Amino acid sequence: MQKLKLDEIKRKWKRKDLISLEQLDRSEIETILLIAKDFKKKLKQNEPIPSLMGHTAVALMVEPSTRTRVSFEIAAQKLEISFLSIDYKSSSIQKGESLKDTVKNLEALGIDYLIIRHPAAGSPYFLSKLLQISVINGGDGAHEHPTQGLLDLMTVEEHFGTVSGLNILIVGDILHSRVARSTFWALSKYGAKVRFVGPKTMLPVYFRDFGAEISYDLDQSLPDADCIVLLRIQHERQKTELFPSLNEYIASYGLTKQRLAKCKKDVLIMHPGPVERGVEIESELADSEKSAILRQVENGLAVRMAVYYLLSRNKAT
C-alpha cells in the first residue's frame, strides 16, 4: 500500500460529526475506509500511529454497551486520546438532568469528542446542533450505528476484494435494527445488492423505498447470497411481540447447518453481536471458518481510529 498523506486527507475532511451513513456520500465513506485500512496495517506491522495526545473523548452510554464502548476506548488509546466513559446509571441523567444540560457541561469541561449511545433515534442530530465539539453516533435507537456499518463494509470488501455486485442478505429484526440501516447504506453505496429478509412484522415494506429488495422467505433467498448479515432480535425495543413464538422465529429465520447447505460454498456469515447462540444462528456456525464475526470486531477498532482521526481538530501535539 502506498504511504498515505494522512494530514492532507484530514485537511480535506469537512464534517464535524459522524451521525449517519445515509448522509455520507461514497467518497466520504471511501476516505474513512482508506484511513481505517492504513491504521489496521500500521497496527499489524507495529508501525507508528499518529498521536492525538491532548484530545479527550467521552462516551456517554445512555443505553447498555460493551463492545462498542470498549472498541471506542481502545481506538482512543491507540491514538493517545484520553478517554472517559459515562454509564447512564451513574450519570446526572438519572437524577433528571436533561441531555442538553449534561452534554453542555461535558463540552464546558473541554472535551473534543462525544460518543453518544442513546435509545432515542435522532439524539446525535440534536446534540450535533447544540455542540461545537465532534459528536459520534455510537447507536441511536433504531436509527443508525454508522461505525458498525463502516466496519461491516470494510469486512465485506476485505473478504471479497470488491463489494459491487455482491448479493447481501440482512436477516432478522430489521424494523428495530440500527445496524441494518447503517450497513445497508454502506454496502449499497458501494454497489452491493442488499436484500432484507425477515418476518413482515419486523420488515416494513417501506424499506423497498430505500432501494432494497425485501423477502419474507429466508430459504428462497439463500442460494444466491454472497454474504449473510444476521441480526439479533431487539426484544428490548419491541413493545409488543412481533412473532408468535421464538421457536417459530428460529424455524423460519435461524441460520442452521441445513440452511447453510443451500448457500454458496464461500458464503460469508456476519453478525454485529452480541450473538444469541441458537436463535439467529446455530452456535457452531458462529465459530465456523465462514464466520467473520471476530474480524468485524477487529475492523471496528481500525474504523473508530479513522473516525477519531478525521474528526480531530488541529490540537494534537
Add this chain to the structure above:
Amino acid sequence: MDNKKTGFHISSGRLIDPLSRRDEIGDLYVAGGKIVDPTDFPADFQWLRIDAQGLIIAPGLIDMHVHLREPGETRKETIRTGTLAAAAGGITTVVAMPNTIPPTDNPDTITWIRKKAEKEAVVKVYPTGCITEGRRGEKLSPFQSLVQAGAIALSDDGNCVQNSRMMYLAMEFASILNVPILDHCEDTALSNGGVMNEGYWSTLLGLPGWPSVAEEIMVSRDILLCEKTQARIHLQHLTTEGSVRLLREAKKRGIPISAEVCPHHIALTESALRDYDTRFKMNPPLRGQKDREALIEAIVDGTIEVIASDHAPHTVFEKEVEFEKAPFGVVGLETLLAVCLKELYFSKKMSLLDLFSRLTLGPSRVLGLPQPSLDYGSSADLILLDLGAEWTVEASQFLSKGRNTPFEGLSLKGKVVLTMVEGQIVWKMEGKDLVVK
C-alpha cells in the same frame, strides 16, 4: 368608550361575509357591540371613523381547537396570553380543550375557567368538558353538570376514548343534551407509542410509526356510532386520505358528522421531520403528500367544514430534548389565518368567502353558536386584514408563551391589523393608527 354615544364607522373596506356571500367594497357601522344600520341612529351620534381602504373587513375567526393550558400549566400559556395571541391572529372566539390540570371533568373547573376568562380574556372563551373522568376513558363525566356550568362541547382531546361502548353511551347522553362530541381519533393499540407518521420517513429515521389506519379505525367507529345515535359528532384534526374518504362516504349517506383540519397538516408533510426537529412533532402527526392533498380537496369541496389551529403551546425546554421524549404539539393561533391564506387562497384553491366560511361559519354551526356575519344585528366580532402585508414568522414575537411553531422563518402574506370583539378593539397592529381623527 361610551358605547351609547359613540360607535365606529369602518369605511371603504372589502366586506367579506360568508353567511350572506357578500364580497364587495363598503362601509360598516358598529355600535353597542353590534353591527348596526347607521340610519337608525340620531344625526348627532358620534362615529369614530376607521379607514379600511385596501383592507378586508371580515367576521372574526372561531378557533374551536385551542389549548389555553390554564388551569395548571401557566408556564406554557394562560387564558390572558392565549387570548391575546388569538386576537393578534384575528380569532375572536376560542374553544378551550379539556386537558388542563385539573382536567375539565367537573363543573367547578368549567366555572373557574369561565370566570377567569371573564376577567382576563380579550376574546370569547368557551370551555369544553371531558367525556370521561380524568380523560382516562373509564367512566363518563357528569355531562349535564358540565353543560350547565358552561361547557359548549365534550371532548377527551389529547386522548381518544378507546372503549367503543363508553363512546356509544357518551354519544347517547350528549345527544340528549344536544352538545357535540369532539373526538381525537386514535386507536392507541395501533398507534402504539408512535411519534410520527408510519411510512418511509419513520423507517428511515428509525422512529416509532403512528399509522394512518389508527386514525381511520376510530373515524369508522365514530361514523357508525353517529349513524346509530344521531348524536353530533365532530372529528378533530383529521390527517389522512382514508379518513377523508370515510367522511365523504358518511356524509353522502346523510350521517350528521363534521370534521376539522389543521393548517400544519395541509401545509407540511412528514418529510419535515428529517432533522428530528421537535417543532414538527404533533399528534396526530404530519402525514404524506397524498394525505395533504386529500385534506385540501376536502376543505375546498366542503367535506371538511372547519379549520382549527390545535394551538398547543409548550415551553422551550420541554421541546429541547430527544425527539421521542418531546411533547406533541405546535402553536398556531398567530399563524392560522396567514398559513391558510397561503395554502388555500393565494394558491388559488379557494375564494376568500369559502376560506372564511371554514374559519367562521363552519365552527359556529358545529358548536351551535350564532353564525358570524356582517349583517345588521350581528355581534361586532370582526377583523381588518391587510391581504398584501408580507411578514415572516418569528416565534420570538408571538404574544403566545409558546414558541413551538413549525413555521419559523416562513414568509407569509396577509396580516390582521385590527381585531374587534363585541365592538371593542382588542388588538391593533403596532404603529398602525387606523382611526381617522
